[in-house]
Amino acid sequence: MTSSAFPARTSGRRFHFLFNRAWQALWVLPLPAWLLLFFAVPLGLLVAISFWSVVNYRLTPDATLSAWRYVLGLDFLWASFWRSYGLSMASAVAISLLAFPASYAMAFVAAPRQRLILLGLAIAPFFTSYLVRIYSWQVFLTEGGVISSVIQAFGGKGESLLNTYFALFLGHATLALPVVLIMQTIALANVDRTGISAAANLGARPGAILFRIILPAARPGLTLGLLFAFLLSYAEFVSASYLGGGTFQTLPILVTDLVRAGQQWPRAAVVSLLMIASLLITAFVTVLWAYREKG
Amino acid sequence: MTHNIITTRRRLIKGALAGAAVIATPAVLRAQGRRDLSMLTWAGHADPDVIGAFEEAHNVRIRAKEYVGGDQMLAQMAQSPAGTYDVILSDAEYVVQLQQAGFIEPLTPEDYPFDDFFPEFQNFRGHWFDGQPYAVFLRFGFLGLSHNRAAMSEAEARSYRTMWGPQHEGRIGHFDWHLPNLGSLSLLNGNASPFDLDEAHWAKLTETMMSLRPQVRGFYDYGGMLSALRSGEVSAIPGIGDWITGVLARDGADVTTTIPEEGGLQWTESLSIGARSENQDLARTFIQYMLSPEGQVKTATLKAYPAMIPTRAGWARLNDELPGEAQRQNMVLNGPNALDEIRAGRIQLRELPVQQSLETWNDAWTRYKNA
Structure with a gap:
């Protein structure tokens, strides 16, 4: 009697244990599944395509290094790389500095309820398409546009601001500023x-409090804000072509050029992989610095 | 007599009933018999203004897939199963590539009004193979130096050389495609066949191009060129023509295209029938429609970008219906017109590079942009 009761109890406990495990696994499963679906597989495909070839405008599976040889052999590659990298890093730093006073005010001056409203307003631009926002900048920046008309009214020359770094920066800021604002505010709050x-x-003194208490404490959040501004600007194609007018040839423009001209997907894949590698290194170094122990 | 009246009355009633039945037939029923005609084309050609009447008359719906640039068109053909596209509108220089890849069907010359064509367009280069046409010339235009008159006068625009002037520093725009840009600069270099260059002349051409780089404001697509030229953001764009400035002039912008003394280029768009199309009869009817005087006037005044037309009957109809547009596009019947420019040898056909590969020209262009 008793001997038969014991196994039943253990099997019940075991079932319970297994059920718990399965339940946990069910909740953990999306993580590897998503990683696989949205990161590993596309990246693997990108790597694979970089070894394919294009025959008569058709992408053909292959195992050739020709795309790598071509891209790495471009004499302007590294000039364009550092131009892209430098421009987006400059934008990221400027956006972070620009956002900081506003974030500081939201975190320390505004009441929690006000902060919520202000953050909501910061997100509001996301309700319109990014492309539309970039196009509307053209109206302001172009020759005879809003800004140049105002400058002319005050007796200035009022030349077009399109295709200048300022225009490109406005595009980057349109994309990244709201994100940076939110990340900085949360970090400071x-x-x-x-x-x-x-x-x-x-x-x-207030200065000492800012530099020796607040900034060190909020460093991880502030650094991540900078990193996000960089990531967004670096991969940015729309404002580079519509506000920068192609004057600032960046890697994303090179990628589209390679695809457009003769459907060179393998070469475009190589440039994309270079971009991903440099992004990963930058992100890794930044995160390490952000979370480093205070020495 | 009465008998006659009765039959006519019967006939009348019969006819009226039949007519009423047709009118009363729900649109759904008529749509059942409707056929689809697929078309691979540059933007704007499937505008209801152009094809609406044809669709109505033949109970057909034209499904257009639009592309940007010959490379994309070839890629689209290469990636789609044969028979996907019934009609293909392509730039003339790509017809050879379409023909060699077996993407288009040979046509029967008798089906099309070649006799009505002006002589220079009848046996058009790259369209006929072994006495059979593979494409029918639909429309054309000239490429020169397009400029905003407030920033560059017609007198200045008489030479491509003017783009290097200090007053135009940072004011030259580019259409983001290598072929027309390199072709114009090749004309400036004095190459009689601007696309047939040996090694030395090709090297010289890339050198000429690179020396223009400091003057460049930006590289634009169709919409970008419209706004940059209109606002005066750029004073001139080489290698484009009335297909941009005509659109702007229609809106009253002070822009025009001048063919410089070094010469201009001709772009050409032609219609072909896709290989193994299942609607070849309908495709043929469509091409015939586009070459009829009605179709020709419609394509000449296309909203997206106007063009000149190759048929005499089309010219006559245009002069009749829209004398102002005929005048503006230099297609007047009595008096000097666009054909004189061709006959004077001032216009060269835009072609694919002869001695270099397309890839070489592409690379040079990418290099120029990244300089």
Whole structure:
């Protein structure tokens, strides 16, 4: 009797245990599934395509290094690479600096309810298409456009601002500023207030509080904001072609040129892989720095 | 007599009933018999203004797949199963590639009004193989130096050389395609056949192109060129023509195209029938329609980009119906017209590079953009 009861209880416990495990697995499963579906497989495909060839405008599976040889042999490749990298890094730094006072005000001056409303307003531009927002910048920046008319009214020359770095930067900022605002605000809002009060009570000046208490504490969030601004600007194609007018030849423009001209998908894949590699290195270094232990 | 009246009355009633039945037939029923004609084309050619009457008359719906540039068109053909496209509108220089790849059907010369064509378009280069046409010349235009009059006068535009002037620094725009740009600069270099260059002349051409780079404001697509030229953002764009400035002039912008003394290029668009198309009869009827005076006037005044037309009957109809447009496009019947430019040898056909590969020209262009 008893001997038969024991196995039943253990099997029930085991079932329970297994059920728990399965239940957990079910919830964890999306992570590897998504990673596989949206990261590993496309990346693998991109790597594979970079070894394919194009025969009569048709992408043909192959195992050739010709696309790699072609792209790495381009004499302007590294000039374009550093131009892309430098321009987007400059934009990322400028956007972060520009966003900081606003984020600071939202985190420390605004009441929580106001902060919510202000953050909502910061997200509002996402409700219109990015392409539309970029096109509308053209109306402001072009010769005889809104900005140049205003400058002319005050006696200036009022030349077109299109195809300048300023125009390109506006495009980058249109894309990245809201994201940076949100990330910075969250980072600053989460800084421990007791540290700030203690410093103030001990007579620290506002500058010292900012640089020695707030900035170090919010560093991970602020750095991630910078990183996101960089990622978004680096891969940006629309404002590079419509506001930069192709004057600033960046890698995303090179990718589209390679595809358009003779359907050179393998070469475009090589450039994309170069971009992904440089992004990964940048992201890795930045994250390491953001979370490094205070020395 | 009465008998006659009765029969006519009967006939009348019969006819009226039949007519009423046709009118009363729901559109759905008529749509059942409707056929589809697929067309691979540059943008704007499937505008209801152009094909609406044809669709109505033949109870057909034209499904257009639009492409940008000959490379994309060839890629589209290569990637689609044979018979996907019934009608193909392509730039004339790509017809040879379409023919060699077996993407298009040979045509019967008697089906098309070649006799009505002006002589220079009858046996058009790259369209006939072994006495059989593979494409029918539909429309054409000239490419020169398009400029905003406020920034560059017609007198200045008489030479491509003017683009290097200090007053145009950072004011030259480019259509983002190598062929017309390199072709125009090749004319400037004095090459009689601008696309047939030996190694030395090709090297010289890339050198000429690179020296223009500091003057360049930007590289544009169709829409970008329209706004840049209209606003005066750029003072001139080489290698384009009335297909851009005509659209702007229609809206009252102060822009025009001048064919410089070094010469201009001719672009040409032609119609072909796709290999193994299942609607070859309908495709033929469509091409015939586009070459009829009615179709010719419609394609000449295409909203997306106007063009000149190759048929005499088309010219007559255009002069009759829209004398202003005939005048503007230089297609007047009595007096000097666009054909004189061709006959004076000032116009060269835009072609694919003869001695270099397309890829070489493409690479040079990418290099120029990235410089």
